[in-house]
Amino acid sequence: MQRSKSASNRLSPPSPSYSPDVSIPQTTRRKSAGCLKRINSYGQLSSSAVDSSSNLAGKSAWRSPGHCQIPDVLGNAYLKPELPTTYDLRRVDHSKRVSSRPWYPPSPYYEIPQPPPLTQKTDNEFERKLRKILKSVRVRTADPRLRYGHFQEIGTGVNGAVVRARYHRKPGVQVAIKRCILYPDRDYRQAIVRELCIMASKHPNLIRLREVSIWRDDLWIAMDLMRSSVFTVLCRRGIPEQHTVYITCETLKALIYLHAIGYLHRDIKCENILLGRDGQVKLADFGLSACTDRHNRDRLGTNKWMAPELIRQEVYDEKIDMWSLGITIIEMMDRVPPHYLLKNEDELFQTITSEPGPTFKYSYPSIYMRGLVAWLLDEEPRSRPGANDVLMELDVHIKSNLLPCSSPSELARFLGQVLPPQ
Template sequence: MERNKPKEEPMEILAEDPPPVVERPKPRRTKGHYRLTDFIIQRTLGTGSFGRVHLVRSKHNLLFYAIKVLNKERVVKMKQIEHTNNEMQVLEQVQHPFIINLWGTFQDAANLYMVMDFVPGGELFTLLRRSNRFPDPVAKFYAAEVALALNHLHSLDIIYRDLKPENILLSADGHIKVADFGFAKVCATTTWTLCGTPDYLAPEIVNQQRYNKSVDWYALGVLIFEMLSGLPPYHQAEPNHMILYERITRGPTYIRWPTQFDQKATDIIRKLMESDPSKRYGNMQHGAGDVFAHPWFREVDWAKLAGREITAPYLPRISGDGDASAFEKYPDDHAADMYGLPGPDLYGEAFPGFEYATTETV
């Protein structure tokens, strides 16, 4: 069933403040060395401002992957150099069952390439749009897996900053994979950049104040509300960011609570969407422990959930490996024909973590 909420586009980004000086955790995964000729490009899975994501198949192990291709000139012109480098550096550090894996990166004269998991079940957004809203136990399952992913990121001093159903993918077994780390960064203390998706912004971001990792817990509250009702708490039929931001700053007292909401669900949403970050669940003395111990999550076996031992409420209809039918179809526009071409490289030095790879066959 269609709902009247279009896919949210991220906000424009202001210049990022300098990252804090912290020792980055060492990558847990050996970084692979890849080149275009290692893969057969199958189809486009998605498009964006800087490029597109392709389904590809490895010529070596015959497994399917997703390759994110970013046009360097567009990344530079839209002042996304730091965010692009942050995405790569963050994903190199992270290995978690509910977070997408980055297997390697490379670049050529015109483009950056990120080799990632192919997650065949598509976006949680699509499932939610089809369902209109989720029953309480279904929303709880996805929220609990997201909470585990956020807690892992925060344990590495990583702030995510773009939680929404569009960025949660479903694996073949129905478990989640948090994807799209374009706004993520290492943040040991606070930061101030205005970025994210409008409906999911915490009040301190809207007010352009410094903020910490608790904005991710705020966004979890918004996500739970959207999963249970079908729309974010401050949604308007006609988007008006000024009105939206005014409602966000007024806090949860302005929310119209659907009658079907369980009392415990309402309570955890209120505690996650608390306007005062010092009183927000996930950001107090017990950290994420307050979230995990909330009565709404009482029946969740966190150890079994983390081990993917609990059956997911929805199993994607997948005919076999490489089935991308859960994703929208996009015209390929012969984009892949332009990859790997020789030419002037004006921006390569801005992306030192992306190694160069020739298009010659191994």
């Protein structure tokens, strides 16, 4: 035991004796700041903080007060949506599609087929009928607005409104277009066909038809554009007797041809007599025309210009146009037709059928003009003259200097003084 104690004491160094009264100086150890995580200005841990964090494995990082990390409680409870698989398409090189060789038709007689015209199946029968009747007039099935423009309404007809239009390719050329709705009524379409047949006759005293366009449910009728109507002149002043005689002679030529081909006009008045820039006189608006080979009893026309037999709905013929012409002559000189102040239709019809033929009231024509009007306004249709007889009588009076008659140039000069320039 003694030997073992001495051996242990010999191996261990001697421990200094400790006394509380003796102060032993101790060296101060420098504190390391490597345990702190410093954040740089860019929000990343500095290199010293990374080194120290590797040594502090298993310990929580230091956070400033007030900042906490929300724990991920759900984890992978919800599956993330799978994005659809995308494929990269091969880029199209348009230069490879261009062939260096030119295209040649399969044969020298090959023709590219034209697209069919835009027409309606319901109007094919009506279109074939027009093409068969109007052989000298072009019938189109395209949109008329592609050919015409600058539409301006200038009047109204029986079957539709009349507008002024210009060609797109020729702005200096103007036409008058009458637009009619193609109702399925058979009688209505027959009236349109009669009107087109009369205008397609190309008589110099009848308004000339240029072309017809069928587009959807409308019929566009292109005609010659005249300077004005006689009614437009009457809105400014009355027409002198010499111009009235000339207009009457030209209107009689139109009526002679119209009655010869078997048609009635049934609406002779100043609104339907058109005047040209060179003094031409043409009859227009044949929407109420009828055939003379039928028993006509319909009361159609303008009431103040109707003949007594037409008002009574008796069988009438072309003599009703001669009565209307006599009323029109009074209208040209008086500026208003007879019985102008009568507004009630029943009273007007009673006056026309019961009283003798009217005469001039506001003008002072010659005695020969009064005799002409009295001849035309005969109450008995059998003793009423025809258009050819009246024209022959007028020629005799004009050559005998009993009636003054102007020339086309004088009428054109008169229109230039009365109407505003266009």
